[in-house]
Amino acid sequence: MKTQTLNVGLIGFGMAGRTFHAPLIQAAPGLELSAVVSGDTAKVQAVYPQMTVHAKPQSLFADPNIDLVVIATPNESHFPLAKSALSAGKHVVIDKPMSVSLAEARQLKSHADNADRLLSVFHNRRWDSDFLTLKSLLERGELGRVAALESRFDRFRPHVSDRWRDHHQPGSGIWFDLGPHLLDQVRELFGMPRAILLELSTARDGAEIDDDFLAVLDYDNLRVILGASSLVAEPTPRFAVYGTQGSFVKYGLDPQEAWLKAGETPEEGWGVDDSPGRLTLDEGQGDEVSLVSRELPGEAGDYRAYYDGIAETLLHGTPPPVTAEEALETMSLLEAGLDSYRQGRWVKLKEGNGVRRRLLHAQGGDGSA
Template sequence: MKTKTLNVGLLGYGMAGRTFHAPLIQAAPGLELSAVVSSNAERVQADYPEVEVLPKAALLLARRDIDLVVIATPNDTHFPLAKAALAAGKHVVVDTPLGVSASEARLLKAQADGAERLLSVFHNRRWDSDFLTLKALLDDGTLGRVVTLESRFDRFRPGVTDRWRDHHKPGGGIWYDLGPHLLDQALQLFGMPKVIMLELATSREGAEVDDDFLALLEYDHLRVSLQASSLVAEPTPRFRVHGTRGSFVKYGLDPQEDWLKAGQAPSSGWGLDTTPGKLTLDEGEGDTVAMTVREAPVMPGDYPAFYAGIALALLEGASPPVTSESALEVMTLLETGLDSYRQGRWVKLKDGSSALRRLHSG
């Protein structure tokens, strides 16, 4: 790229576009938010008066000055919009998930590869403080060989909204909302599992779609449990991890989403979680067990790293922060999980024979 600043066009200015993408794009060196497609021009210009607002995606895609298109629209529109953006010669970032099926994801990856365009997905939970803390603990071998990992993302939202996520349509429901994030974190730590089992439930009064899930991923000598629910009022552990040397338990969510919702911009000290997890470790020698309990060291969260990495990939040829290959793995697990639910049994993954990532070998 000759230019040192890339012009970014954002499709959608709902919760994802307004809370996450717009402020993080603006905070990234080398990127400039130039145009937004939205039906609510007043809301966009109240936040970004210098940004042009367009009524239709086609008008944005026709602009030659737009280098990167970010798609923050309902899940079932991700595939057609990304396909059109790639056809228009744009680099593309898609909010999670990449599509509503693995076949859509494969088609987009092939199109991007053929056009030599970047295709990435906003798997921002890779930069949660608690996840980075856990990853560092596994890197260091602090917990020994991990045998179980429980990851929960619970909410208390008893009311059913009229938003697209609560309607019975492709990409709706909690499995396609929170599932991609929890699956991506598991893949980053341990790679593709051997088999998956998924249970879905519709628990709220008047709900049309799943609002509760339990997914079990089996590896060699390791079980990963992923759960999310819309009807959990009592705080549950975000992570509970047990290994041959001890355990790590963490309550509370990464603070970055709440900060962005409150209008805070990334600055010095960004991403530091003030609710550290607890380590319970065996520090005895030989056959002697000597348990100690202490706070886990906290790694700061870093959502700005995603768009900073996108800029480096486009301007300097660095590897993108989230590759299309890893996004396709998430889509494969999402879809295979649904196969498991429909069939009521464990389902094998084609790549399930692959070895665990090095983190599991510690």
């Protein structure tokens, strides 16, 4: 079992690599960012002056001192890069989503299993303040039986960019950009749904790929609605949850992304959201309804937990913070959603169990309709 610091090689120094992965790797005990693959050495060394920069991934894979390879490149390249890294004997972390197809994702998991290497996906929004707050609330069962959950990730970006995400290529568009975040969070809360219905649209002038989606997930007597848009200027609730004992509504996005983009580094007090949600509960007796509302302070979010967990897994054998199996479930939801959109109908999930397995007992139910 390894006890020394693990050397990490990062492929890609665009928004994801520079903003999220590099500083979080550096902040994790037991990990050291040792090399970056980028076509712009000056850009990397302006931030990390002594950093080793490789022009091509192959030279990184050939370095025997690299233990872990992190892939933060356009989605279409995830599969070939991860496959090559695993073949070179490296552990691998992939920025979400795992790949652009479920078939490719399954191949990667099989390859990692055969090579006895770690394969994990950076589903960082499990450590959003608002999501951790909601998860804790549901575990306490204060809302009673949850009947509906709405989760939205809206932004106002009216101008189509030159970035790859806004152009026709595998894995581009808002469904593959923000869909994995929302799907992974819901899967964490309730498991796999019985079925999914997805609508995609191109809302902006000049848009050539989806920039707006609405997805509905069926969980027996729980309905989950997920949405994201690039043309929402007035804030909408990030979460709205409705149960037999009350409701919870939260506005505003977790602040960690904005802080990282501003160049801040994780430190003490990191992840505290200054925009609390509102919890409204029925405190009446018998058939009398008496609604009482109060602000619900948020749990502290912490994206550092992901790479802290990766280090613990590789150094001490603890379970990974995101398993390949969990990432495959999210990929199956992404692909089933696309099938639904193309066919214009609900698509059933073979893995769907219709049972809210994670929070069922906390809500006081037994899974029956």
